[in-house]
Amino acid sequence: MIHVENLTRYYDNFCAVDGISFDIQKGEILGLLGPNGAGKTTTLRMLTGYLEPSTGQIKVQDYTIGPDTLEIKKRIGYLPESAPLYHDMIVYDYLEYIAEIRGLDAAPKMSRIRELAQLCGLNAVMHKTVGELSKGYKQRVGLAHALMNDPEILVLDEPTSGLDPNQIVEIREIIRKIGQEKTIILSTHILSEAEATCDRIVIIHHGKIVADGSTQTIKQSAGKDRMIYLTLADADFSGVRGLLEPVAGVTRIENVGAPGSDALQIRITLVSDADIRKDIYRLIRQTDWTLLEFRQETQSLEHIFRELTLEN
Amino acid sequence: MSPAIHIFKREFRAYIASPIAYIVISVFLLITGWFFFTPFFLQNQANLRSFFSLLPMVFSFVIPAVTMRLFSEEFSVGSYETLMTLPVTFTQIIVGKFLAACAFIAVMLVPTLLYPLTVSVLGALDWGPVVGGYLGALLLAGAFSAVGIFASSLTRNQIIAFIVGMAICFSLTLINQMLFFLPKSMLGFFEYLGADYHFQNIAKGVIDTRDILYFVSVGFIGLYGANLAMREKC
Structure with missing residues (x-):
């Protein structure tokens, strides 16, 4: 037209x-x-x-x-x-x-x-x-x-x-x-x-x-990966890494919590089309960690817009 | 019907609805009335010469005040953009606005018809120069309106449009008063440029095509200038 x-x-x-x-x-x-x-x-x-x-x-x-x-x-x-x-x-x-x-x-x-x-x-x-x-x-x-x-x-x-x-x-x-x-x-x-x-x-x-x-x-x-954020109490980072790294679709696991805080904050980066929330939840349930927060983030349009149009 | 007619109708209604119009009319009637009747009884002659001799000067500042809003207001409000995206051509817009200004000035002249009527009661009035004078006044109004519209199309500021329009109209009016500064060879040329010179010819009751052609040319050049200014904004 x-x-x-x-x-x-x-x-x-x-x-x-x-x-x-x-x-x-x-x-x-x-x-x-x-x-x-x-x-x-x-x-x-x-x-x-x-x-x-x-x-x-x-x-x-x-x-x-x-x-x-x-x-x-x-x-x-x-x-x-x-x-x-x-x-x-x-x-x-x-x-x-x-x-x-x-x-x-x-x-x-x-x-x-x-x-x-x-x-x-x-x-x-x-x-x-x-x-x-x-x-x-x-x-x-x-x-x-x-x-x-x-x-x-x-x-x-x-x-x-x-x-x-x-x-x-x-x-x-x-x-x-x-x-x-x-x-x-x-x-x-x-x-x-x-x-x-x-x-x-x-x-x-x-x-x-x-x-x-x-x-x-x-x-x-925009090619950005999907991410899952976890907040766990009574857990240690190496244990979490050992448990979750073998799950298919996970590309990286990081500790993003502020040093010294009680709860452990984890960011898991996934390949873009994988949805492995069920797998992760099932694994965590078998441990005696306390799950405080569990959320998945996709790239928002806002984020993409900012990346495309930000100066420099 | 051509969109120019609808633009004319809108602009004319806008004139009628705005207080500025009535202020301009009052000022115009006050000035012309004062300058016409003050010497009238001293001269003791039944004619309108003092009214018509002053008219080009009065028009030089009254008409730019009438036309200043035609484009400048549209630019500053932004309605120019809505107008330009309607299916109308530049020429239709300019012609519509021009006719509205002319019609408004014609309305402004109507009360002055009382002058010849009163004079004809007081003495034997020769109607020839009066008819010529009003015809000349309309031609002059058309030419000055075109100049005023051109000035208005240059700027979004109405004051600037007014001053530019007034400067051009005054120059056209006064140019044959300054002729004694000029060498003899150029006299004829500059005399021909003077609006006052042509207007006074018609106001004597002598209707010459050269004088009519002058006003038509000035009008055309003014409107063409406005057209160029609009084109420049695209």
Whole structure:
């Protein structure tokens, strides 16, 4: 549906987006992740035709940005970061204005505005000016603005930034509802949000793509091992090592406890796809050690994100 | 219908809804009213010459005040981004905003129609120069609005847009007052550049295509400049 090839954008001499390429399928929800200044917003601005790429190509369906920008704008709904809308307009007037510019006729215009007010929960604020609204409501008006022409592609730049936890949940629900039929691209730096709402994640850093895939594949391809943490009392390290080292899948056993503490803290590193919790528990049960803690950790997306995007 | 019409409607409504518009109208009417009626009874002539002779000067600062928000406000609020990602072209946006400014200035001129009406009660008014003067005023308003829109498209700061617009409009108005500084060979050229010169020609009631062409050209150059400034932001 969307094909991006070698997209590059310079601001004077600063390279904000550096040769990124990706494809987006119809119906996919793509999350664009990256630290601040990574080039997320610039990428989205180029996709929506607001900025021109310095080099590279963007194709939406059969249209190319450049010659057919206007056609692409007709097919994309865009919510810019922090929903910059006309402050002096009444919500209803604003939506009507957008509907008119989008070329809706009088009858479908009315029903569409009513539909969007329902979907985005705007009924209570239809006659307030945009400037008076809270951030959450402004974001919803922005969402209604983006959805006005029932676009096939929806581009959302940090749709939940600056909202309180309740509003985040509400906006996320709306996005998920819309995402059942539409192609959605959203940028965020909230990782749990990307994990919860997106089918696929692209991580950008310094204008380059550093990871691309579903949350699962990114976690696997990060290649980090799984770990088990044990805290034992009444045990000694060499005894534990002797008991657990022969278990298949264990690559390393370390003592990570602070010296001098009563309990023994052990970290067991495993090969990535092994699950040997049962074996370990069975072995420990045969001894007279006291098991205080037993937890398994997989690499979190957060951890991977930090590793991929940390300076140096 | 072209999206330009919807942009025009929105901008015009924004004018009507904003308090600045009424302040500008009041200031405009106060100044023109004062300068028109103060010498009026001294001269004891039934014409509007003192009103029209001052109009280019008054427009030079009133019109940039009207147009300064058209782009600068969009840049600073960020709504420019939402506007630019709607399916509209640069030209449609510029034309919509330009027409809104012109329409607003036309509304601002409507109360001044009371001047010729009162004068015609007091004496035998020659309506030719009055009609010419109002036609010239509309042309001048169009040209200065285009200049003001260009100034507004350069910056996100409305004050800067106002000052730049005012500087250009004042230069265009005053350029033929400074002609005595210039060598004779360049006189004709600089006289042609002066907005006041062309406006006074029309305000005499003589409608010459050269004068109309001048205002159309200034308007076109201003709007084209705004178009270039928008292109630069992409």
